[in-house]
Amino acid sequence: MSIAEVLPSDGCVLALEITDAYLKDYCIPAWKMANVESKIDFRLGTATQTLQNLIDNGESETFDFALIDADKQNYSNYYELCLKLIRPRGIMAIDNVIWSGLVVDETDQTSETVGIREVNDLIAGDNRVRISLLNLGDGLTIVVKK
Template identity: 35%
Template sequence: MSRTSIGLSERLNDYIVGAHTAEHPVLTTLRDKTAALPEAGMQIAPEQGHFLAFLVRLTGARAVLEIGTFTGYSALAVALALPPDGEIVACDVSEEWTSIGKRHWLEAGVAERIDLRIAPALETLEALKGEGASSRFDMAFIDAQKSEYDGYYEACLDLVRVGGVIVLDNMLMSGAVAEPGAGSAGVAAVRALNAKIAGDDRVDAVLLPVGDGMTLARRLV
């Protein structure tokens, strides 16, 4: 929804981005190419890429699940942070958009860490369950069809191990979630999921104003 963090002035946002360690040059190239697309608003902000990579290193994640890959920026940020034998299973429906990512994954030398699955995400998640992938993943990142977020969340509670982290993007929907009854079906779905997670004793969760709002939910049971 936004390539900057919600509620920040442009000057402060630029300062925060600049306060991080230098972005990998291939990430910068991919981010710049994505910015030229009409759908560029679906790209996560650079500070979110840093945050996801930090979470991978902090948790020692070796297996990550991504739901919604777009042009592959977030998958690349995660893959670069994974150990050499780590893997990210990336789910998307677009060959066109993910083909942009593939070129950059190769250039960055991490293509072998990324298992791209092209199909509706809910179908891929069911297939993973059928492959015996319950509790296989250390971390999941959800950034796809908002009306299906609840389904993604429930699937991840099975696929992510106890103690693992589920990260959900766009949980503030440009602020629309704070306007009761307002917004699209996607906004309504995210608003309902925010309320559900707040009362869900299966997780320990926090909602952060990073990007367009990122929820971190740690699986407890």
């Protein structure tokens, strides 16, 4: 919502969510109160399919910014799809990349931790991007597409 508040009048935040459980009672009233309802495009469904649909509809390299903060097992998939959608010099932020320090604990083989480890390794070796890791909270990687 904070991003929508600072966008120009023709700007748009595309919000992807697997459930609309909080949409009616929380999200829409908050968006209305902040006067940003017209700037938020809510898409219900799986993020992988929604992102792929955007690509299939010719929206590759049209996004300025993408934030990944979803099911950790699919972080690598979301990263690759978002990389196709953001324009050159566009920015992607990936949340929870430190995961309470569990990413360096090789005994932790939960699907969430493994998913974050995989995306961290993928990004670290990706010559299509420049990266910076912010050691704030649970970790945030900032990716700039070359």
